[in-house]
Amino acid sequence: MTFVKIDKKQWAQGLATLQKSYRLFGPSKEKDYYNYKALDVGEQPDFGFSNTRLSPKAILFPQSETIIEFSLDENAADHHIMKSIETDSSPRAILGIRPCDAKAVRLVNLNFDTPEYQDPYWVKALDATTFVGLACDDPKSTCFCTSTGCGPYNEEGLDLLLIEEDAQYLAKVLTDKGRAFAEAAGWNTATDGEADIDARKATAEAKITASVSMENLKNQDLMDLHGASFWEDIAFACINCGTCTFTCPTCWCFDLQDEVHGKTGKRMKNWDSCMFPLFTLHTTGHNPRGTKTQRLRQRFMHKLKYFVDKYDTGIMCVGCGRCVSQCPVNIDIRRVCDLMNNYKTDEAACTVQD
Amino acid sequence: MLNPYLPYPVRIDDIEIATEDKSLKTFKFVFLNPGDEEKFAYNAGQFAELSVPGVGEIPIGIASSPVEKGFVKFTVFRAGVVTSHLHNMKVGDIMGLRGPLGNWYPWDLLEGKNILIVGGGFAFTTLRSSIIYMLDPENRSRFGNIDVVYGARTPGMLLYKDELVAWEKRDDINMHLTIDAPADGWEYNVGFTPPVTEQKAPQGDDATYAIVCGPPIMIKFTLPVLEKLGYAHDHIIMSLENRMKCGFGMCGRCGIGKELVCKDGPVFTLDQINKTPKEY
Numbered sequence: 001m002t003f004v005k006i007d008k009k010q011w012a013q014g015l016a017t018l019q020k021s022y023r024l025f026g027p028s029k030e031k032d033y034y035n036y037k038a039l040d041v042g043e044q045p046d047f048g049f050s051n052t053r054l055s056p057k058a059i060l061f062p063q064s065e066t067i068i069e070f071s072l073d074e075n076a077a078d079h080h081i082m083k084s085i086e087t088d089s090s091p092r093a094i095l096g097i098r099p100c101d102a103k104a105v106r107l108v109n110l111n112f113d114t115p116e117y118q119d120p121y122w123v124k125a126l127d128a129t130t131f132v133g134l135a136c137d138d139p140k141s142t143c144f145c146t147s148t149g150c151g152p153y154n155e156e157g158l159d160l161l162l163i164e165e166d167a168q169y170l171a172k173v174l175t176d177k178g179r180a181f182a183e184a185a186g187w188n189t190a191t192d193g194e195a196d197i198d199a200r201k202a203t204a205e206a207k208i209t210a211s212v213s214m215e216n217l218k219n220q221d222l223m224d225l226h227g228a229s230f231w232e233d234i235a236f237a238c239i240n241c242g243t244c245t246f247t248c249p250t251c252w253c254f255d256l257q258d259e260v261h262g263k264t265g266k267r268m269k270n271w272d273s274c275m276f277p278l279f280t281l282h283t284t285g286h287n288p289r290g291t292k293t294q295r296l297r298q299r300f301m302h303k304l305k306y307f308v309d310k311y312d313t314g315i316m317c318v319g320c321g322r323c324v325s326q327c328p329v330n331i332d333i334r335r336v337c338d339l340m341n342n343y344k345t346d347e348a349a350c351t352v353q354d
Numbered sequence: 355m356l357n358p359y360l361p362y363p364v365r366i367d368d369i370e371i372a373t374e375d376k377s378l379k380t381f382k383f384v385f386l387n388p389g390d391e392e393k394f395a396y397n398a399g400q401f402a403e404l405s406v407p408g409v410g411e412i413p414i415g416i417a418s419s420p421v422e423k424g425f426v427k428f429t430v431f432r433a434g435v436v437t438s439h440l441h442n443m444k445v446g447d448i449m450g451l452r453g454p455l456g457n458w459y460p461w462d463l464l465e466g467k468n469i470l471i472v473g474g475g476f477a478f479t480t481l482r483s484s485i486i487y488m489l490d491p492e493n494r495s496r497f498g499n500i501d502v503v504y505g506a507r508t509p510g511m512l513l514y515k516d517e518l519v520a521w522e523k524r525d526d527i528n529m530h531l532t533i534d535a536p537a538d539g540w541e542y543n544v545g546f547t548p549p550v551t552e553q554k555a556p557q558g559d560d561a562t563y564a565i566v567c568g569p570p571i572m573i574k575f576t577l578p579v580l581e582k583l584g585y586a587h588d589h590i591i592m593s594l595e596n597r598m599k600c601g602f603g604m605c606g607r608c609g610i611g612k613e614l615v616c617k618d619g620p621v622f623t624l625d626q627i628n629k630t631p632k633e634y
Contacts, residue, residue, distance in 0.1 A: 081386075
């Protein structure tokens with residue numbers, strides 16, 4: 001059973017059955033954009049989207065997540081002793097996650113699940129989640145996933161891949177988790193889909209014309225790129241709003257903050273952004289990335305150079321295009337990536353001219 | 355799965371004012387749960403997050419030494435929200451301790467080598483940990499000559515004065531204490547740390563390593579002195595500081611290039627630091 005077909009008439013029934021054992025998340029229309037939300041019983045995911053405004057990373061890595069609680073009441077036996085919160089690890093599924101966002105989860109996992117340390121809240125959430133992808137037949141002009149090692153039918157990080165057809169969904173079962181999910185839904189009509197999928201994949205890929213070049217990034221000298229002359233120019237219009245980092249499916253930086261209500265308190269993990277001065281401000285007032293140029297450079301260098309050097313799995317970008325389409329001043333990571341990839345130091349440039 | 359965010363509960367066992375201006379205090383913590391002290395096994399040069407529930411956390415170098423058992427010590431400068439709160443806490447108060455975090459001075463590499471320690475002001479905490487570790491009868495024979503240059507503004511601003519005096523009297527460690535300007539009763543060096551280093555420190559060679567911790571201005575003027583004395587960049591060991599939150603390499607803010615100060619550091623050689631952006 002590699003492929004199953006799901007008649008659209010049986011779709012709602014399957015989801016209703018699934019909701020007995022899974023919490024379902026799916027895209028939903030809000031005003032003039034889409035976002036992922038927890039689906040109510042009987043609520044259908046709305047697949048009429050190209051991509052959502054925010055990535056579904058918050059389902060695994062909430063924008064604000066309480067991880068520790070404590071009592072400050074001196075009369076309590078355990079006052080001031082911090083205790084981990086048992087976060088919800090019941091099975092959940094993200095319906096209609098795009099292949100780019102699913103690959104992004106794999107990249108973020110490199111940060112949160114390491115040989116030395118594991119973030120237990122992330123690892124638990126990831127284990128509990130089934131990723132039901134939706135192939136992208138109608139990519140946006142800002143999409144460039146095919147040049148980032150991803151693609152509109154990319155399977156990495158997915159448990160099931162859905163391909164929408166007129167009257168049915170074709171589902172490619174990719175993992176045991178995906179198989180269990182399909183079985184729980186009662187989707188068991190095996191079919192042959194490989195030839196069909198190959199043709200549609202090629203058509204979808206051909207629609208993606210934007211690209212980045214990254215073949216030189218690994219061999220570029222880190223300090224040369226850091227000192228490159230183009231950063232001021234790129235940062236000129238930047239207002240350090242942080243939209244790029246919040247919409248990015250691969251941005252993982254966070255803050256830890258305590259909050260107290262009366263005699264009880266909690267510690268939270270909150271999304272943070274390298275675009276904000278407070279991210280790196282020392283108590284002394286010294287700030288190692290005190291200017292917006294330094295902060296913008298950090299974001300691009302992290303994604304396109306430091307990450308490349310550290311993990312050797314390509315760039316920390318899946319080409320979803322969210323930062324491109326939502327940046328209020330039109331800073332375009334594709335242009336920055338090309339500038340970095342093609343950068344030659346003045347000295348090297350002169351040598352070539354000679 | 356171990357939860358690296360969850361601190362060990364500790365009780366403040368003792369608080370000592372560490373400098374004459376009262377801006378530094380040394381906190382001695384004992385673990386509440388049996389077994390936690392073993393789990394907290396650390397090396398000299400590492401740091402930990404002091405975790406005050408409801409206030410926040412602060413990364414501080416461990417001032418006690420792995421050879422001291424039954425407690426851990428931190429000397430804390432009153433500077434921001436968490437450290438100011440900590441300075442107002444009392445003996446007996448309960449809080450948290452998360453760690454040990456980061457790497458440490460490369461003790462395996464330093465075995466059999468001469469060690470020069472250069473410290474300034476209150477950046478002497480992990481250096482104290484290191485000296486106590488090296489002077490331990492079990493360890494002293496593993497190292498060659500030990501020279502320590504330690505400077506502060508005034509005699510009253512030197513940390514761990516009783517221990518400094520005791521080390522002065524030993525013949526297996528060469529102490530070079532200095533203060534900025536002459537003071538009554540002061541019988542050691544007078545002058546800033548870099549020139550005293552130039553006069554007193556041994557020449558650098560393959561078998562001699564320098565460990566340098568101090569304020570940026572001291573570092574700035576000490577590095578050329580060490581170069582002049584013949585210390586190669588991979589023989590100069592430093593400990594960096596940056597704003598931190600998680601302390602184990604995930605939250606992203608302390609990066610200097612692809613290295614994270616909290617996890618890949620805080621200890622780097624000057625050679626390594628020269629290959630990373632100066633974002634600390």
